[in-house]
Amino acid sequence: MKESLMVMTDLQRIGEIRMIGASATPAKRIVEAEQRQLAPVRSEQCIYSIFGRKVEEGALPICQCGGIEVKELCSFSKYPYWGERV
Numbered sequence: 001m002k003e004s005l006m007v008m009t010d011l012q013r014i015g016e017i018r019m020i021g022a023s024a025t026p027a028k029r030i031v032e033a034e035q036r037q038l039a040p041v042r043s044e045q046c047i048y049s050i051f052g053r054k055v056e057e058g059a060l061p062i063c064q065c066g067g068i069e070v071k072e073l074c075s076f077s078k079y080p081y082w083g084e085r086v
Contacts (some may be wrong), residue, residue: 002036009039021045023073027058034066043069 011017021043022030033041044063063070070073 002032005036005038005041012039019043023044025059027062029058030062030066030068038067041068043071045071045073048072 003022008020009078010016012020016043019042020039022033023045024047025041025044030041030044044059048055060070062068
């Protein structure tokens, strides 16, 4: 993640991207990214369901303290036609 974050920081500095987001990142990696004082991660996409709630123990508290927006990827995302009318 270190190299990716460094590249994204450079892209942000030259105006190619506005914000940096991550997906299914362990809490430990989010903290490491913030400690490097590079461009901050602004959003985190977490895999979350009623059966898989490990994110509540790790990533959610870190995101809340750091002001990082959380976007949940629920189990319904596995079904591309969920909610579509046939």
